[in-house]
Amino acid sequence: MSSLYAEKIIQISDRCRSCDHCTSVCPSGAIAGKLGEQHYIDHNKCLNCGQCLINCPAEIIKDLSMAEEVKAALANPKKFVIVQTAPSVRVALGEEFGKAPGYNAKGKMFASLRKLGFDKVYDTEFTADLTIMEEGSELINRVFKAVGQPGYETSGPLPQFTSCCPAWVKYAEDNYPKILPHVSSAKSPQQMFGAVAKTYLPQKLNIEPADIFCVSVMPCTAKKYECSRPEMISSGYQDVNAVLTTRELAQLIKEAGIDFDSLPEEAADSFVGQSTGAATIFGATGGVMEAALRTAYELLSGQSLEQIDFKAVRGLSPVREATVSIPIKALGGAVLPVKVAIVTGTKHVASLIEDVLAGRSNYHFIEVMNCPGGCINGGGQPIRRDA
Template sequence: MLSSIVLSNGIIQVTDKCKACDHCTSICPTHAIKGRLGEKHHIEVRKCINCGQCLINCPFGAINDVSMVDERIIKALKDPNKFVVVQEAPAVRVALGEEFGQAPGTNVKHKMYAALRKLGFDKVYDTEFTADLTITEEGTELIYRVFNALGVPGYEDFGPLPQFTSCCPAWVKYAEDKYPHVLPHISTAKSPQQMFGAISKTYLAEKLGVDPSSIYSVSVMPCTAKKYEC
């Protein structure tokens, strides 16, 4: 069995597979991968932004992502007192089909929905819905930032221009670590994934007449950074 080192809740490096080819060091945008040519490499967790570029570019499969489908989800699905909801991101449904012999780019949205319902999820939602909410929040915030820049009274508490998106957790962590002066320019809106988590315990619970404490929210996301965001 290969020994492995868990680096974060999003990425794992299987060191026994590392051939020390040094390819990953040229891919990493934050220089988080350390090790010289011919030596086993490792990832500095503090510098890693969980973008997953090393994962998809390693020619030897030395880096794999950690599965977050664990006993907690299985336990929740089996618990009659839990109302388990799941959101699925648009990118997933046009990538998953290829793993099952479909042509690249085939939209398997309905197959995913049926599969998730069969697994026991009480409700299946599209992250596009909360993406619209995020855009609405970001758009409103941008207007307020413009008012602030123009000196309109009452908008002094809003940030400067330009405004950058907050949707990508890898980008936000990159800014936090490398360019902290950019942080005031990043939108205060939650990402679509976070937005869904918030409304599932509030608006959705009220609409469905379900106790918020019984709702268990699951995400099916297309990237490792989204695992870090959770």
């Protein structure tokens, strides 16, 4: 995929009705044009999040589709085509087939993917767990550096920002490059999976990495941009070859004449199919924070976190915060109050970033998701006009 392709994921048709609604939902000010005039996207500012797309009343904003690339790979006998599915897809896919919002289509989704011809069907939850372990461990290293624990002098600064939302990461890169040392170095679950798919998986299946075509089904149009980033080549090949949105998967199922309702419930393939379940809550704002904190708590304290009150960080308020008291085993059980913040909607993060850069922030960990409510409302999800 060319960089030019990646830079133009979201496009406004020349049939634009100039209603100006898209400018009100764009988190980065990437859409130019006045009321009554043709609008266009400045791709240097665009986060590829697709919020303008799902909110366009005229439905004339589109994302570039990778469906043809996927169909070509499925038809190529020389390609071993695998697919991963994000947790948010399973509770949205059913809407494309007349199911009520929130219907869990997980089993039928796996069955439909096999019907489409994928050689292996996997769940992204496994590599979401890897992301959590990486982010949680990295947070611990930063905390130890902050409290002066020897051996952690080269760790990054606090607070640590999450890194699994590609739209948020691009926003930081474009607007606040000085904040990047605070952003976790962990890849997103999609890209963690791609790295495993092109390195470990070929060894297990005795397949050349070049022969594997890795597809993601995601609730997010920005994932199409993320998979094309030049650093995402763990094996020397593009880790994730193509991304389908929830809407595009539904369209492929319909084009293939698959009767979704009559499909049996099937499970994902067992290899990299196991997970703790923490990844299931990734798709909602605050989910990444909760999962990472549980990991950090257990590693720092040496004991399981049986229950924690996260009511303050759950919900849809743009910015929420909470404090978790963690006893640190390496410091003789001294309790560290870990203060966290959750931001849903990138446009609300600027003030927090400016506080960090000015040395005014007392947070340890900040989760940022670009889309309101999290991935469940991503730009690749079903578009509902009755809501």
